[in-house]
Amino acid sequence: MIKQPETFAEGPRARLLELSQERGASLASLSELLGRNASYLQQFIRKGSPRKLEEGDRRMLAQFFGVAEEELGGSDPTQENSYAQTRRRGDSGEWVDVPRLDIGASAGPGALPESEKAFDAFRFSRRWLAEQGLEGAQLSAITVEGDSMEPLLRDGDEILIDRRPQPFRDGVHVVRLGDTLMVKRVAQAGAGRFALLSQNLAYPPVEVAAEEVAIIGRVVWKGGRV
Template sequence: MLKGEKLGAAIEAARIKKGISKAEMARHFGVKPPSVQGWVKYGRISKDMLPRVIRYFANEVGADHWGIEPGDPYAPDNLVQLRPKLSAAEGMVVIDRLSVQAGMGAGKLAEHFPDVIDNLRVSKDWLRRNATFTSMKNLGLVTGLGDSMEPTFSDGDALLVDRGVRDVKVDAVYVLSLNDELYIKRVQRRPDGAWLMISDNPSYEPYVIENGDRDHFQVEGRVVFAWNGRKL
Protein backbone atom coordinates (compact mmCIF):
# COMPACT_ATOMS: atom_id res chain seq x y z
CA MET A 1 0.00 0.00 0.00
CA LEU A 2 1.36 3.38 -0.98
CA LYS A 3 2.15 5.87 1.78
CA GLY A 4 3.11 9.49 2.22
CA GLU A 5 3.63 11.64 -0.85
CA LYS A 6 3.29 8.64 -3.18
CA LEU A 7 -0.19 8.00 -1.76
CA GLY A 8 -0.98 11.70 -2.15
CA ALA A 9 0.11 11.60 -5.79
CA ALA A 10 -2.11 8.55 -6.35
CA ILE A 11 -5.14 10.34 -4.87
CA GLU A 12 -4.43 13.41 -7.01
CA ALA A 13 -4.08 11.31 -10.18
CA ALA A 14 -7.37 9.54 -9.44
CA ARG A 15 -9.07 12.89 -8.80
CA ILE A 16 -7.89 14.27 -12.13
CA LYS A 17 -8.96 11.11 -13.95
CA LYS A 18 -12.44 11.34 -12.41
CA GLY A 19 -12.64 14.98 -13.47
CA ILE A 20 -13.67 16.50 -10.14
CA SER A 21 -12.28 19.44 -8.20
CA LYS A 22 -10.78 19.32 -4.72
CA ALA A 23 -13.75 21.34 -3.49
CA GLU A 24 -16.14 18.71 -4.88
CA MET A 25 -14.13 16.00 -3.14
CA ALA A 26 -14.34 17.89 0.14
CA ARG A 27 -18.13 18.22 -0.17
CA HIS A 28 -18.55 14.54 -1.03
CA PHE A 29 -16.57 13.32 1.98
CA GLY A 30 -17.86 15.97 4.38
CA VAL A 31 -14.46 17.50 5.12
CA LYS A 32 -12.92 20.94 4.69
CA PRO A 33 -10.85 21.73 1.55
CA PRO A 34 -7.56 21.95 3.52
CA SER A 35 -8.04 18.29 4.49
CA VAL A 36 -8.21 17.27 0.83
CA GLN A 37 -5.13 19.38 0.14
CA GLY A 38 -3.31 17.39 2.82
CA TRP A 39 -4.43 14.14 1.23
CA VAL A 40 -3.15 14.95 -2.24
CA LYS A 41 0.05 16.74 -1.21
CA TYR A 42 1.33 14.64 1.67
CA GLY A 43 -0.91 11.56 1.75
CA ARG A 44 -2.12 12.57 5.21
CA ILE A 45 -5.40 10.68 5.46
CA SER A 46 -6.92 8.65 8.29
CA LYS A 47 -7.16 4.86 8.15
CA ASP A 48 -10.95 5.18 8.35
CA MET A 49 -11.18 7.61 5.44
CA LEU A 50 -8.71 5.92 3.09
CA PRO A 51 -10.94 2.91 2.19
CA ARG A 52 -13.79 5.32 1.38
CA VAL A 53 -11.54 7.33 -0.92
CA ILE A 54 -10.34 4.19 -2.69
CA ARG A 55 -13.92 2.96 -3.19
CA TYR A 56 -14.91 6.40 -4.50
CA PHE A 57 -12.44 6.05 -7.37
CA ALA A 58 -13.39 2.42 -8.11
CA ASN A 59 -14.35 3.14 -11.72
CA GLU A 60 -11.21 5.16 -12.47
CA VAL A 61 -8.34 3.15 -11.00
CA GLY A 62 -7.71 -0.35 -9.70
CA ALA A 63 -5.86 -1.95 -6.79
CA ASP A 64 -2.45 -1.63 -8.47
CA HIS A 65 -2.86 2.16 -8.57
CA TRP A 66 -2.78 2.20 -4.76
CA GLY A 67 -0.18 -0.54 -4.38
CA ILE A 68 -2.78 -2.79 -2.74
CA GLU A 69 -1.99 -6.48 -2.45
CA PRO A 70 -4.11 -9.35 -1.06
CA GLY A 71 -3.96 -9.31 2.73
CA ASP A 72 -2.89 -5.66 2.88
CA PRO A 73 -4.02 -4.40 6.32
CA TYR A 74 -5.03 -1.06 4.82
CA ALA A 75 -7.58 -2.72 2.51
CA PRO A 76 -10.84 -4.07 4.02
CA ASP A 77 -11.99 -7.43 2.73
CA ASN A 78 -14.94 -5.93 0.86
CA LEU A 79 -12.95 -3.25 -0.94
CA VAL A 80 -14.30 -3.05 -4.48
CA GLN A 81 -10.83 -2.59 -5.99
CA LEU A 82 -9.65 -6.03 -4.83
CA ARG A 83 -12.10 -7.57 -7.29
CA PRO A 84 -11.48 -7.31 -11.03
CA LYS A 85 -12.33 -3.75 -12.03
CA LEU A 86 -15.10 -3.37 -14.59
CA SER A 87 -14.32 -1.12 -17.50
CA ALA A 88 -16.80 0.47 -19.87
CA ALA A 89 -16.15 -1.36 -23.12
CA GLU A 90 -17.46 0.09 -26.36
CA GLY A 91 -21.24 0.27 -26.28
CA MET A 92 -21.32 -0.44 -22.52
CA VAL A 93 -21.73 1.69 -19.40
CA VAL A 94 -20.66 0.96 -15.81
CA ILE A 95 -23.31 1.76 -13.19
CA ASP A 96 -22.31 2.11 -9.54
CA ARG A 97 -24.21 0.25 -6.87
CA LEU A 98 -24.30 2.56 -3.85
CA SER A 99 -24.50 1.77 -0.15
CA VAL A 100 -27.83 3.65 -0.09
CA GLN A 101 -30.91 1.90 1.33
CA ALA A 102 -34.35 3.49 0.97
CA GLY A 103 -37.46 2.44 2.87
CA MET A 104 -40.54 0.99 1.20
CA GLY A 105 -42.61 1.39 4.36
CA ALA A 106 -40.74 3.06 7.22
CA GLY A 107 -37.98 5.42 6.12
CA LYS A 108 -34.30 4.46 6.18
CA LEU A 109 -31.64 6.78 7.57
CA ALA A 110 -30.09 8.71 4.69
CA GLU A 111 -26.39 8.35 3.89
CA HIS A 112 -25.05 11.79 3.02
CA PHE A 113 -21.77 10.39 1.68
CA PRO A 114 -22.58 6.94 0.25
CA ASP A 115 -19.86 4.54 -0.84
CA VAL A 116 -19.68 2.56 -4.07
CA ILE A 117 -20.02 -1.08 -2.96
CA ASP A 118 -20.21 -2.73 -6.38
CA ASN A 119 -20.75 -1.93 -10.03
CA LEU A 120 -22.63 -3.35 -12.97
CA ARG A 121 -21.78 -3.18 -16.66
CA VAL A 122 -24.74 -3.03 -19.03
CA SER A 123 -25.35 -2.30 -22.69
CA LYS A 124 -26.15 1.31 -23.55
CA ASP A 125 -28.67 0.10 -26.13
CA TRP A 126 -30.39 -2.04 -23.48
CA LEU A 127 -30.60 0.96 -21.15
CA ARG A 128 -32.13 3.16 -23.82
CA ARG A 129 -34.75 0.50 -24.61
CA ASN A 130 -35.69 -0.25 -21.02
CA ALA A 131 -35.38 2.99 -19.06
CA THR A 132 -35.96 6.72 -19.43
CA PHE A 133 -33.29 8.93 -17.84
CA THR A 134 -31.65 12.35 -17.99
CA SER A 135 -28.11 11.03 -18.51
CA MET A 136 -26.32 7.71 -18.06
CA LYS A 137 -23.88 9.50 -15.75
CA ASN A 138 -26.76 10.18 -13.34
CA LEU A 139 -27.74 6.52 -12.93
CA GLY A 140 -27.03 4.55 -9.77
CA LEU A 141 -28.33 1.42 -8.05
CA VAL A 142 -29.86 1.60 -4.56
CA THR A 143 -31.52 -1.05 -2.42
CA GLY A 144 -35.22 -0.89 -1.54
CA LEU A 145 -36.27 -2.32 1.82
CA GLY A 146 -39.80 -3.13 3.00
CA ASP A 147 -43.10 -4.25 1.49
CA SER A 148 -45.05 -1.03 0.91
CA MET A 149 -44.31 -1.07 -2.85
CA GLU A 150 -45.37 -4.69 -3.40
CA PRO A 151 -46.08 -6.07 -5.95
CA THR A 152 -44.08 -3.57 -8.04
CA PHE A 153 -40.92 -3.91 -5.92
CA SER A 154 -39.94 -6.55 -3.39
CA ASP A 155 -37.87 -6.24 -0.25
CA GLY A 156 -34.18 -6.12 -1.20
CA ASP A 157 -34.67 -5.26 -4.89
CA ALA A 158 -31.88 -3.33 -6.60
CA LEU A 159 -33.46 -0.20 -8.06
CA LEU A 160 -32.01 1.90 -10.85
CA VAL A 161 -32.34 5.58 -9.91
CA ASP A 162 -31.86 8.66 -12.07
CA ARG A 163 -30.22 11.12 -9.67
CA GLY A 164 -30.55 13.89 -12.24
CA VAL A 165 -34.27 14.18 -11.43
CA ARG A 166 -34.75 16.63 -8.55
CA ASP A 167 -38.41 17.58 -8.91
CA VAL A 168 -41.77 15.90 -9.46
CA LYS A 169 -42.80 16.88 -12.98
CA VAL A 170 -44.59 13.63 -13.88
CA ASP A 171 -46.40 11.01 -11.82
CA ALA A 172 -43.80 8.30 -11.18
CA VAL A 173 -41.84 6.48 -8.45
CA TYR A 174 -39.28 8.63 -6.64
CA VAL A 175 -36.68 8.45 -3.89
CA LEU A 176 -37.65 11.12 -1.36
CA SER A 177 -35.84 12.35 1.74
CA LEU A 178 -37.61 13.71 4.82
CA ASN A 179 -35.91 14.45 8.14
CA ASP A 180 -32.78 12.54 7.08
CA GLU A 181 -34.79 9.44 6.11
CA LEU A 182 -35.20 8.03 2.60
CA TYR A 183 -38.46 6.71 1.15
CA ILE A 184 -39.39 5.07 -2.15
CA LYS A 185 -42.93 6.03 -3.10
CA ARG A 186 -45.13 6.68 -6.08
CA VAL A 187 -45.82 10.42 -6.21
CA GLN A 188 -48.93 11.86 -7.83
CA ARG A 189 -49.48 15.58 -8.33
CA ARG A 190 -52.89 16.97 -7.39
CA PRO A 191 -54.57 19.91 -9.14
CA ASP A 192 -54.23 22.02 -5.95
CA GLY A 193 -50.42 21.68 -6.10
CA ALA A 194 -50.11 19.12 -3.32
CA TRP A 195 -48.36 15.78 -3.78
CA LEU A 196 -49.88 12.42 -2.96
CA MET A 197 -47.29 9.91 -1.74
CA ILE A 198 -48.68 6.49 -2.63
CA SER A 199 -47.66 2.94 -1.73
CA ASP A 200 -48.51 0.27 -4.31
CA ASN A 201 -49.36 -2.07 -1.43
CA PRO A 202 -53.01 -1.26 -0.55
CA SER A 203 -52.30 -2.01 3.12
CA TYR A 204 -50.56 1.38 3.35
CA GLU A 205 -52.57 4.60 3.34
CA PRO A 206 -51.54 7.42 0.96
CA TYR A 207 -49.81 10.41 2.51
CA VAL A 208 -50.61 13.96 1.39
CA ILE A 209 -47.72 16.41 1.10
CA GLU A 210 -49.36 19.82 1.28
CA ASN A 211 -47.82 22.85 -0.41
CA GLY A 212 -46.60 24.17 2.92
CA ASP A 213 -44.83 20.89 3.68
CA ARG A 214 -43.00 20.62 0.35
CA ASP A 215 -39.94 22.44 1.68
CA HIS A 216 -39.34 19.58 4.11
CA PHE A 217 -39.10 17.03 1.30
CA GLN A 218 -36.23 16.59 -1.13
CA VAL A 219 -36.46 14.59 -4.35
CA GLU A 220 -33.26 12.51 -4.54
CA GLY A 221 -34.07 10.83 -7.85
CA ARG A 222 -36.58 8.91 -9.91
CA VAL A 223 -36.72 5.11 -9.97
CA VAL A 224 -36.57 4.08 -13.63
CA PHE A 225 -36.04 0.31 -13.42
CA ALA A 226 -36.22 -2.46 -10.85
CA TRP A 227 -33.68 -5.25 -11.16
CA ASN A 228 -36.43 -7.84 -10.99
CA GLY A 229 -37.24 -7.75 -14.67
CA ARG A 230 -40.15 -5.32 -14.38
CA LYS A 231 -40.04 -2.26 -16.62
CA LEU A 232 -41.54 0.96 -15.17
Protein backbone atom coordinates in the same frame (compact mmCIF):
# COMPACT_ATOMS: atom_id res chain seq x y z
CA MET B 1 7.97 39.90 -9.53
CA ILE B 2 4.75 38.83 -7.86
CA LYS B 3 4.23 35.10 -7.99
CA GLN B 4 0.83 34.09 -9.29
CA PRO B 5 -1.18 31.76 -7.07
CA GLU B 6 -0.81 28.14 -8.06
CA THR B 7 -3.85 26.56 -9.73
CA PHE B 8 -4.71 22.95 -9.12
CA ALA B 9 -7.44 22.64 -11.77
CA GLU B 10 -5.14 20.80 -14.16
CA GLY B 11 -4.35 17.20 -15.01
CA PRO B 12 -6.60 14.77 -13.12
CA ARG B 13 -8.29 17.65 -11.27
CA ALA B 14 -9.27 19.38 -14.49
CA ARG B 15 -10.47 16.07 -15.96
CA LEU B 16 -12.62 15.35 -12.90
CA LEU B 17 -14.16 18.81 -13.10
CA GLU B 18 -14.81 18.34 -16.82
CA LEU B 19 -16.47 14.95 -16.27
CA SER B 20 -18.68 16.26 -13.46
CA GLN B 21 -19.86 19.13 -15.65
CA GLU B 22 -20.53 16.85 -18.62
CA ARG B 23 -22.58 14.46 -16.45
CA GLY B 24 -24.35 17.27 -14.59
CA ALA B 25 -23.19 15.86 -11.25
CA SER B 26 -22.21 18.34 -8.56
CA LEU B 27 -18.92 17.94 -6.73
CA ALA B 28 -20.88 17.79 -3.47
CA SER B 29 -23.02 14.87 -4.65
CA LEU B 30 -19.94 13.03 -5.94
CA SER B 31 -18.24 13.55 -2.58
CA GLU B 32 -21.27 12.08 -0.82
CA LEU B 33 -21.19 9.13 -3.23
CA LEU B 34 -17.67 8.43 -1.97
CA GLY B 35 -18.85 8.63 1.63
CA ARG B 36 -16.94 11.89 2.14
CA ASN B 37 -18.03 15.29 3.36
CA ALA B 38 -19.66 17.52 0.74
CA SER B 39 -16.58 19.75 0.25
CA TYR B 40 -14.08 16.90 -0.28
CA LEU B 41 -13.80 17.05 -4.09
CA GLN B 42 -14.17 20.85 -4.16
CA GLN B 43 -11.05 21.07 -1.97
CA PHE B 44 -9.26 18.46 -4.08
CA ILE B 45 -9.84 20.46 -7.28
CA ARG B 46 -9.52 24.02 -6.02
CA LYS B 47 -7.01 23.70 -3.16
CA GLY B 48 -5.06 20.59 -4.10
CA SER B 49 -5.97 18.82 -0.87
CA PRO B 50 -5.60 15.89 -0.88
CA ARG B 51 -2.75 15.94 -3.37
CA LYS B 52 -3.94 12.67 -4.88
CA LEU B 53 -7.20 10.74 -4.70
CA GLU B 54 -7.12 7.56 -2.67
CA GLU B 55 -7.19 4.43 -4.80
CA GLY B 56 -10.70 3.41 -3.73
CA ASP B 57 -12.13 6.89 -4.38
CA ARG B 58 -10.41 7.09 -7.77
CA ARG B 59 -11.69 3.66 -8.77
CA MET B 60 -15.27 4.48 -7.78
CA LEU B 61 -15.24 7.77 -9.69
CA ALA B 62 -13.73 6.09 -12.76
CA GLN B 63 -16.48 3.44 -12.64
CA PHE B 64 -19.15 6.09 -12.20
CA PHE B 65 -17.98 8.10 -15.22
CA GLY B 66 -17.01 5.07 -17.31
CA VAL B 67 -13.41 6.19 -17.83
CA ALA B 68 -10.01 4.63 -17.19
CA GLU B 69 -8.48 5.31 -13.76
CA GLU B 70 -5.37 6.95 -15.24
CA GLU B 71 -7.55 9.86 -16.38
CA LEU B 72 -8.09 10.65 -12.69
CA GLY B 73 -4.49 10.17 -11.63
CA GLY B 74 -4.06 6.39 -11.71
CA SER B 75 -0.92 4.58 -12.77
CA ASP B 76 0.67 5.45 -16.09
CA PRO B 77 -0.81 3.14 -18.74
CA THR B 78 2.60 2.91 -20.42
CA GLN B 79 3.67 0.80 -17.44
CA GLU B 80 1.06 -1.86 -18.31
CA ASN B 81 1.12 -4.46 -21.06
CA SER B 82 -0.83 -3.84 -24.25
CA TYR B 83 -3.42 -6.52 -23.46
CA ALA B 84 -4.37 -4.86 -20.16
CA GLN B 85 -4.59 -1.46 -21.86
CA THR B 86 -6.86 -2.80 -24.61
CA ARG B 87 -9.07 -4.60 -22.10
CA ARG B 88 -9.46 -1.54 -19.92
CA ARG B 89 -10.28 0.77 -22.82
CA GLY B 90 -12.86 -1.66 -24.13
CA ASP B 91 -14.52 -1.96 -20.74
CA SER B 92 -14.69 1.77 -20.15
CA GLY B 93 -16.06 2.41 -23.62
CA GLU B 94 -18.75 -0.27 -23.74
CA TRP B 95 -19.79 -0.66 -20.11
CA VAL B 96 -20.90 1.54 -17.25
CA ASP B 97 -20.43 0.45 -13.64
CA VAL B 98 -23.27 1.63 -11.40
CA PRO B 99 -22.40 1.77 -7.68
CA ARG B 100 -24.49 -0.32 -5.28
CA LEU B 101 -24.99 1.73 -2.14
CA ASP B 102 -25.14 0.05 1.23
CA ILE B 103 -28.51 1.56 2.14
CA GLY B 104 -32.16 0.62 1.82
CA ALA B 105 -35.15 2.75 0.85
CA SER B 106 -38.14 1.75 2.89
CA ALA B 107 -41.27 0.64 1.06
CA GLY B 108 -42.98 0.48 4.44
CA PRO B 109 -43.17 2.98 7.28
CA GLY B 110 -39.61 4.24 6.77
CA ALA B 111 -36.04 3.37 7.66
CA LEU B 112 -32.96 5.33 8.58
CA PRO B 113 -30.03 4.87 6.16
CA GLU B 114 -26.85 3.81 7.93
CA SER B 115 -24.37 4.56 5.16
CA GLU B 116 -24.21 5.82 1.60
CA LYS B 117 -20.91 4.18 0.71
CA ALA B 118 -20.75 1.89 -2.30
CA PHE B 119 -19.80 -1.72 -1.59
CA ASP B 120 -20.12 -3.15 -5.11
CA ALA B 121 -21.31 -2.24 -8.61
CA PHE B 122 -23.65 -3.42 -11.35
CA ARG B 123 -22.24 -3.36 -14.87
CA PHE B 124 -24.57 -2.23 -17.65
CA SER B 125 -24.07 -2.01 -21.38
CA ARG B 126 -23.68 1.63 -22.41
CA ARG B 127 -25.80 0.85 -25.47
CA TRP B 128 -28.58 -0.64 -23.32
CA LEU B 129 -28.62 2.42 -21.08
CA ALA B 130 -28.93 4.65 -24.14
CA GLU B 131 -31.81 2.52 -25.42
CA GLN B 132 -33.57 3.03 -22.09
CA GLY B 133 -33.13 6.80 -22.31
CA LEU B 134 -30.50 6.71 -19.55
CA GLU B 135 -27.43 7.95 -21.41
CA GLY B 136 -25.71 10.41 -19.09
CA ALA B 137 -27.90 9.41 -16.15
CA GLN B 138 -26.44 9.74 -12.64
CA LEU B 139 -27.26 6.23 -11.47
CA SER B 140 -26.89 4.36 -8.22
CA ALA B 141 -28.49 1.16 -6.92
CA ILE B 142 -30.17 0.66 -3.55
CA THR B 143 -32.34 -2.01 -1.93
CA VAL B 144 -36.09 -1.88 -1.31
CA GLU B 145 -37.18 -2.64 2.23
CA GLY B 146 -40.78 -3.42 3.20
CA ASP B 147 -44.00 -4.26 1.37
CA SER B 148 -45.85 -0.99 0.79
CA MET B 149 -44.91 -0.90 -2.92
CA GLU B 150 -45.96 -4.48 -3.68
CA PRO B 151 -46.58 -5.85 -6.22
CA LEU B 152 -44.55 -3.28 -8.19
CA LEU B 153 -41.53 -3.44 -5.88
CA ARG B 154 -40.93 -6.23 -3.39
CA ASP B 155 -38.85 -6.42 -0.25
CA GLY B 156 -35.25 -7.15 -1.31
CA ASP B 157 -35.56 -5.84 -4.87
CA GLU B 158 -32.72 -3.64 -6.04
CA ILE B 159 -33.61 -0.46 -7.88
CA LEU B 160 -31.68 2.01 -10.00
CA ILE B 161 -32.29 5.65 -9.24
CA ASP B 162 -31.37 8.50 -11.54
CA ARG B 163 -30.15 11.33 -9.34
CA ARG B 164 -29.74 13.92 -12.08
CA PRO B 165 -31.32 17.29 -11.27
CA GLN B 166 -34.35 17.51 -13.56
CA PRO B 167 -37.87 18.97 -13.59
CA PHE B 168 -40.27 16.97 -11.44
CA ARG B 169 -42.84 14.67 -13.02
CA ASP B 170 -45.13 12.16 -11.36
CA GLY B 171 -43.64 8.69 -10.93
CA VAL B 172 -41.83 6.38 -8.54
CA HIS B 173 -39.09 8.20 -6.66
CA VAL B 174 -36.76 7.75 -3.74
CA VAL B 175 -37.41 10.58 -1.30
CA ARG B 176 -36.05 11.72 2.04
CA LEU B 177 -38.63 12.82 4.60
CA GLY B 178 -36.77 14.13 7.62
CA ASP B 179 -34.12 11.48 8.29
CA THR B 180 -36.12 8.74 6.61
CA LEU B 181 -35.43 7.39 3.12
CA MET B 182 -38.47 5.97 1.29
CA VAL B 183 -39.49 4.76 -2.15
CA LYS B 184 -42.97 5.92 -3.12
CA ARG B 185 -45.04 6.96 -6.07
CA VAL B 186 -44.92 10.75 -5.87
CA ALA B 187 -47.62 12.98 -7.34
CA GLN B 188 -48.30 16.69 -7.15
CA ALA B 189 -51.14 17.47 -4.77
CA GLY B 190 -51.81 21.11 -5.44
CA ALA B 191 -49.60 24.16 -5.12
CA GLY B 192 -46.51 23.41 -3.07
CA ARG B 193 -47.61 19.93 -1.96
CA PHE B 194 -46.82 16.32 -2.83
CA ALA B 195 -48.68 13.06 -2.23
CA LEU B 196 -46.59 10.00 -1.32
CA LEU B 197 -48.52 6.99 -2.59
CA SER B 198 -48.08 3.27 -1.92
CA GLN B 199 -48.97 0.48 -4.35
CA ASN B 200 -50.15 -1.68 -1.45
CA LEU B 201 -53.61 -0.36 -0.57
CA ALA B 202 -53.07 -1.28 3.09
CA TYR B 203 -50.93 1.87 3.33
CA PRO B 204 -52.81 5.21 3.14
CA PRO B 205 -51.48 8.15 1.09
CA VAL B 206 -49.32 10.71 2.86
CA GLU B 207 -49.54 14.37 1.85
CA VAL B 208 -46.63 16.69 2.62
CA ALA B 209 -45.49 20.22 1.84
CA ALA B 210 -42.85 20.44 -0.87
CA GLU B 211 -40.29 21.88 1.54
CA GLU B 212 -40.69 18.89 3.87
CA VAL B 213 -39.52 16.32 1.35
CA ALA B 214 -36.34 15.98 -0.71
CA ILE B 215 -36.64 14.04 -3.96
CA ILE B 216 -33.39 12.07 -4.21
CA GLY B 217 -33.97 10.47 -7.60
CA ARG B 218 -36.37 8.79 -9.97
CA VAL B 219 -36.61 4.99 -10.00
CA VAL B 220 -35.80 3.85 -13.55
CA TRP B 221 -35.20 0.08 -13.25
CA LYS B 222 -35.69 -2.79 -10.83
CA GLY B 223 -34.19 -6.24 -10.38
CA GLY B 224 -35.04 -9.07 -8.03
CA ARG B 225 -35.46 -12.82 -7.61
CA VAL B 226 -38.37 -14.56 -9.35
